[in-house]
Amino acid sequence: MNHQELASILQLTRGPERLRVCLYGPTGSGKTARVRAAAAQLGLPVHVLLLQTMLPEDVLGLPKAVAGVTKWTLPAWAAALRENPGLLFLDELDKPRPDVAAAVLTLVWELRLRDVQLHPETIIVSAMQPVVPAVWRHDETLRALAARLVFVPVGYKEGYEHVARELSAPWALELAHKLDAQAGPELPVPETLSPRQLSQAIELARAGFPPEVLARGIVAEPLASWLAARLAATATTELPADAAVSLAQQLPLEQLFQRALDWAVNGPSAAWSEALVRIWTEGDEDIAKRFMEEQFRRCSESLTLCGEEPEEAVAEAFKAACRRVAEAYKARGQQPPTVPAPTPAKKGGKR
Numbered sequence: 001m002n003h004q005e006l007a008s009i010l011q012l013t014r015g016p017e018r019l020r021v022c023l024y025g026p027t028g029s030g031k032t033a034r035v036r037a038a039a040a041q042l043g044l045p046v047h048v049l050l051l052q053t054m055l056p057e058d059v060l061g062l063p064k065a066v067a068g069v070t071k072w073t074l075p076a077w078a079a080a081l082r083e084n085p086g087l088l089f090l091d092e093l094d095k096p097r098p099d100v101a102a103a104v105l106t107l108v109w110e111l112r113l114r115d116v117q118l119h120p121e122t123i124i125v126s127a128m129q130p131v132v133p134a135v136w137r138h139d140e141t142l143r144a145l146a147a148r149l150v151f152v153p154v155g156y157k158e159g160y161e162h163v164a165r166e167l168s169a170p171w172a173l174e175l176a177h178k179l180d181a182q183a184g185p186e187l188p189v190p191e192t193l194s195p196r197q198l199s200q201a202i203e204l205a206r207a208g209f210p211p212e213v214l215a216r217g218i219v220a221e222p223l224a225s226w227l228a229a230r231l232a233a234t235a236t237t238e239l240p241a242d243a244a245v246s247l248a249q250q251l252p253l254e255q256l257f258q259r260a261l262d263w264a265v266n267g268p269s270a271a272w273s274e275a276l277v278r279i280w281t282e283g284d285e286d287i288a289k290r291f292m293e294e295q296f297r298r299c300s301e302s303l304t305l306c307g308e309e310p311e312e313a314v315a316e317a318f319k320a321a322c323r324r325v326a327e328a329y330k331a332r333g334q335q336p337p338t339v340p341a342p343t344p345a346k347k348g349g350k351r
Contacts, residue, residue: 001152002162003037009152010038010087010123016111022093022126025154028194030162031127032091034154039087044123046087047077051104052095059103060113078113085121093145094128101141109148159195167202168240171230193219193227205231206243208251208259244271253282257291264295267306269317276321281328 001009006021013020023031039046049059061072074082081088090104108126111118126149136142157176164172175193197218205211211231216224244263248271251259260275280288299305306314329335 001034001154001158003034003041006034006152007038007041010125011042013125014085014121014123016117016120017109019150020108020124020126020148022128022149022151023154024094024128024130024151026156026194027129028159028196029154029156030159030195031154032089033162033196035087035089035125035127038125039089042087042123044085044087045080046089047081048089048091049077050091051100052092054096054100056097056099056103059100059107072114072116074113074116078116078118081118081122082116083119085119085123087123087125088118090124090126092128093126094131098139098141101139101145105141105145105148108145156195160198163195163199163202167199169202169230169234171234172198172202193223201227201231202234205234206247208247208255241268241270244268245274247271248274248278253278253287257287260291261295261298264306265298265302265304267309269306269309269314272306273317273321276318277324277328280321280325 006023009021012018023034025031036046058075061074061078064071064073077088080086090108096104106112107118108124111120111122111124136146160172160176164170164176175198201214201218204214212228215228215231218224219227245268247259248256248263256275256278260272260279263269263272263275279291283291305311306317
């Protein structure tokens with residue numbers, strides 16, 4: 001179930017005395033991400049209660065004596081939901097203390113805290129990891145709570161598909177396909193690589209974290225080698241242009257050197273241009289010379305410069321870099337380093 005489908009279902013559960021959706025699945029399978037995305041689609045603020053860490057007063061509020069009369073102070077999330085509709089997310093529903101589960105019971109069914117009624121358009125959704133059904137049946141309160149829920153499974157397969165789609169990493173579908181088939185020796189069923197780990201690994205790799213170190217710090221062989229290779233490819237060829245430019249501005253110079261060589265071959269030209277400026281202005285003449293020589297070698301082997309981008313756009317990016325370098329050295333009262341700037345033609349073009 002994607003977040004659009006979840007949003008459509010949650011719309012039907014608005015108001016009191018409705019069955020509430022409970023997403024259940026293993027940790028890292030994307031339950032929280034789906035809920036937040038669905039709330040965004042519905043235009044609702046999200047209020048999260050981590051039930052495992054809560055006490056009854058976190059749900060029901062604390063007593064307060066006013067002119068000899070005891071009143072109850074509402075938690076901030078409840079005060080907000082009394083005035084305006086929102087989405088209340090009860091996370092870790094499999095781990096609350098018994099008295100917290102009892103406090104949640106009336107809230108889930110009636111949208112009510114003691115004598116305070118929440119906004120009638122409030123949506124409540126919960127999430128939990130799979131539990132032994134007998135545990136729920138054994139506890140009277142949990143059994144009553146379960147009778148007010150619709151349990152919707154969320155698995156790793158859907159999580160991998162979400163990562164592939166949202167992070168533009170189609171190779172993540174290889175993991176989803178492996179869950180549909182018998183695991184082979186080259187890629188076992190990835191029980192230890194959750195979609196959450198996978199999405200974070202992709203983002204870290206794109207931000208400059210060494211893929212080899214990253215993969216082997218998450219999973220064991222043989223999955224680590226597979227993941228390292230995919231992350232390395234993702235980091236160079238699937239990074240959006242704006243993110244690549246931001247990365248070119250932030251990477252340490254020693255890491256930027258290698259990444260800029262990849263950009264020279266694959267693009268985007270905007271990140272390549274940004275990297276050229278930093279290498280020429282922050283590095284010494286030897287570094288600039290070594291970079292230009294290695295860049296020429298790689299581009300000559302591939303017969304590409306910045307991938308499939310038009311040659312005019314690549315040329316403009318290079319000119320812009322040269323102007324910025326000249327201006328930087330002029331401001332410092334120095335002469336820019338004299339380095340060759342060969343740019344091999346693309347396939348089918350003129351040298």
